Amino acid sequence: MRRAALLAALLVAAAPVAGQAPLDWTPDEIRAVASHGPWPPPVAVDRSNRVSGNPAAILLGQHLFEEPRLSASRQVACGDCHQAGRDWRDGRARGFGLVELDRRTPSLWNVGWQHWFGWDGASDSLWMQSIRPILDPREMGGSTRGVAKLLREDRQLACGYERAFGTAPGADDERLLVDAGKALAAFQQTLVTPRTSFDDFRDALVAGDTIAASRYPIQAQRGLKLFIGANCASCHFGSLFTNGEFGDTGVPFFARDGEVDSGRLGGIARLRASPFNRLGQHSDDATDASATRTRHVERQHRNFGEFRVPGLRQVGRTGPYMHDGSLATLDDVAQHYSEVSPDRLHSDGVPLVRALGLSGEERVDLVSFLRSLDSDTPKLLPPAPLCP
Ligand code: HEC
Ligand code: HEC
Structure with a gap:
């Protein structure tokens, strides 16, 4: 007792x-x-992406996310670095694709609510950021033509594309690359922590x-x-x-x-030079309101060595x-x-x-x-x- x-x-x-x-x-x-x-918070919607929130695009994006044929070697997929079972990152100090990168692979949780992407903010939309690693020779080393061809020629992907975008994959390679980015973005917008x-x-x-x-x-x-x-x-x-x-x-x-x-300083230069930013022809926002930040961003001395504040x-x-x-x-x-x-x-x-x-x-x-x-x-x- x-x-x-x-x-x-x-x-x-x-x-x-x-x-x-x-x-x-x-x-x-x-x-x-x-x-x-x-x-x-309320669901994130990106007006520059016409398939943001579209279930067929989310499904296509989830398939593309694990698709190594987007890469030149046909061996590297987004999901190799942003691993589904590991909080969408790789656990390494620095990312590793075709070679070792300079920066760490960030987790993709809650990424749909960001407005700048990458540690240096070199992308101003999730779809722009999703195109970057496909083409980057150190990450996936893919090509516009290769991605477009894959979407046109793979029966499943072509069918998934048509369901998501309402038309069969067309002849414009760059547009197909961007649409792959937009489907990838629609999928990533669903990655929300409980x-x-x-x-x-x-x-x-x-x-x-x-x-x-x-x-x-x-x-x-x-x-x-x-x-x-x-x-x-x-x-x-x-x-x-x-x-x-x-x-x-x-x-x-x-x-x-x-x-x-140089962090943000170099990021702004890369953002401005890219044809895929919100000021370019690929944004679906007819009002252009979502491009305001991009239009006004300017390089300042203090941007040297600044990095994006990570969510916690x-x-x-x-x-x-x-x-x-x-x-x-x-x-x-x-x-x-x-x-x-x-x-x-x-x-x-x-x-x-x-x-x-x-x-x-x-x-x-x-x-x-x-x-x-x-x-x-x-x-x-x-x-x-x-x-x-
Ligand atoms: C080789 C490893 C690797 C691969 C493959 C890769 N990523 Fe990444 N990802 C990174 C690294 C490293 C960064 C940080 C880049 C930077 O800041 O320069 C990053 C950044 C990102 C970001 C920005 C996150 C944020 O919080 O700003 C997104 C979104 C993203 N990747 C999506 C993708 C998608 C989609 C694919 C496939 C098309 C992909 N990644 C393929 C390593 C990778
Ligand atoms: C001036 C803005 C600023 C302030 C104030 C600040 N942080 Fe940070 N924090 C950042 C930035 C920027 C990074 C990323 C730095 C880098 O990657 O070089 C970061 C990184 C972090 C990380 C690592 C997250 C990751 O995924 O790598 C944690 C944890 C953190 N901060 C917690 C805190 C805490 C706790 C405080 C208060 C004591 C604090 N921060 C104050 C800007 C700030």
Whole structure:
């Protein structure tokens, strides 16, 4: 009897999180927490892509995503680097296609809500970004003609194309390449992370539901307070935990010895030079309203060494971190923000990042909060055949 009572007391002591009162949250803090939701946001629609949201195009896109014949060697598919069972990334520090790349393969979760794509934002739409690796000699090394031919000559793909776009694949090779990009984009827009324990806490806090809020571990609550206090949200903003823009966090910008990755600066140049941007003939947005950002983007000195602010949903599962995969774990990232030296920040103006000088315990809290943005994602079933 006594043993059982002692054991019960020990068990209660060992399970301090559930049922414990949440920390005190000021109205300002609650507003800050509320700004990271609700989740999920309204469905993303891209007006420059006429098949955005179209089920037949999503199906075609899912097939193309795993299609190695888009590449020159007929051996590299999107899904080799953005792996379905691995949160749509490869787990490597730097991507590897036909050769090793300079940057890490980002996860594709929630990519449909971005407005710039790639670490340097060299693409302004998901379909433009989906064309880039097909043609890039280091990634898939494919060609416009090769993709067009495949869509015309493969019976299944041609049939899937007709269902998605309403006409059989035509004679215009470049248009077919772009349409492949648009189907790939329609598919990627469906990659949405489920709700997380953070979302339940956020909603409970907004609703004033203390009991529901107390289910969120105290450690994560302390980490969330650090996140708010350190102004991480000035870049990791809103329900996606990114403002979709670019920033400098003091990560070195060398691609390899003596070779610089200029980040956003080079990205803007590549964006402007490409025939596939939203200002070109391939955008389906008749109003042109969705091209406003592209029209106004200008290279500035501070863009040198800036990289796209990554969203933080599912971040605990998508390491290694940063554009070059140089930080292996979330604790390494917390340490980075704890110690970053002002000399390493090369942007002009007032830096948004400063060394936080976190204690070991505070780093654990911060990581615990970041991990509360993870969720178990349902396994994606193999796609249905394109045509019976
Ligand atoms: C060889 C590995 C590799 C292959 C193959 C590959 N990617 Fe990527 N992907 C990357 C890397 C690396 C980046 C980051 C590129 C950069 O910033 O320069 C990236 C970036 C992206 C992004 C931007 C994500 C974001 O958050 O901005 C999208 C979207 C994407 N790839 C889709 C695709 C599609 C669609 C295909 C197939 C047509 C594909 N990728 C093939 C490695 C790969
Ligand atoms: C100035 C804008 C800015 C601020 C402020 C900022 N970040 Fe970041 N964060 C970025 C950028 C940009 C990257 C990617 C840097 C790179 O790839 O070189 C990043 C990367 C990360 C990553 C790695 C994600 C990944 O997928 O690689 C985490 C985690 C992170 N930040 C958390 C935080 C936390 C926690 C804070 C507050 C202490 C914070 N950030 C403050 C801009 C910012």
